[in-house]
Amino acid sequence: MKKVTITNANAAENREDWLTLRRQHLTATDWPKITGTSRWGTAEDVAWDKLNPAPGGEYKSNLPMQVGTDLEPLIINLAKNVLGRGEYLSQAFLARRHMGFTPDLIRLHKTADWVLGEIKVSVAEWGGAVPRDYLDQVRFQATVLGLDHVQVFHLQLTSWGEGLRLIKLGKIPPERLAVYQVEVSATERQRIERQSLRWWQENILCA
Numbered sequence: 001m002k003k004v005t006i007t008n009a010n011a012a013e014n015r016e017d018w019l020t021l022r023r024q025h026l027t028a029t030d031w032p033k034i035t036g037t038s039r040w041g042t043a044e045d046v047a048w049d050k051l052n053p054a055p056g057g058e059y060k061s062n063l064p065m066q067v068g069t070d071l072e073p074l075i076i077n078l079a080k081n082v083l084g085r086g087e088y089l090s091q092a093f094l095a096r097r098h099m100g101f102t103p104d105l106i107r108l109h110k111t112a113d114w115v116l117g118e119i120k121v122s123v124a125e126w127g128g129a130v131p132r133d134y135l136d137q138v139r140f141q142a143t144v145l146g147l148d149h150v151q152v153f154h155l156q157l158t159s160w161g162e163g164l165r166l167i168k169l170g171k172i173p174p175e176r177l178a179v180y181q182v183e184v185s186a187t188e189r190q191r192i193e194r195q196s197l198r199w200w201q202e203n204i205l206c207a
Helices: 015-023 030-035 043-051 063-083 132-145 160-169 186-205
Strands: 087-089 094-096 099-101 105-108 115-122 149-156 177-183
Touching (some): 030 043, 030 132, 030 186, 043 186, 063 115, 063 149, 094 132, 099 132, 132 186
Antiparallel strands (some): 087 105, 094 099
């Protein structure tokens, strides 16, 4: 386990502090844009957002984002049944050197590696495998913490309307939640750390 700084900033309760920390670090959301696997932006977008922060931040909510946010506590309850009893951390920005991210769920250990869970909600089928952009995202998260694997919890909806119905119901059938374990070797973590540091130095620090 790498030594990280646990902050008290999160998107819901300390949004401005959270946005400031995100601009000061390369995040797991940024990494797929830099590697070219993201469907939501490019490396140029990442550099622009870091160097030219928009008032109020770059995040604008839409129905899929809101459904995912509102379903997350319900999914966390199911995920804890998979990860087991223990002390948990969620939504506090974690930082190490130039890297950082906001975990969906971490089971903490005082004497051993933490257990990291990433939550995804979609209406698209995954076909039994985690999509490439999400793989890059969780591999970056594992690199920040120095972990060998990440648990990905995926809820596939038939529609965003179904998501709204599940939110109103207040529970998710356990059998609807798929769990994937993404392995991340030490060699891969070293590569990500080197590449991300080089990008950060060339595009942010030297800009």
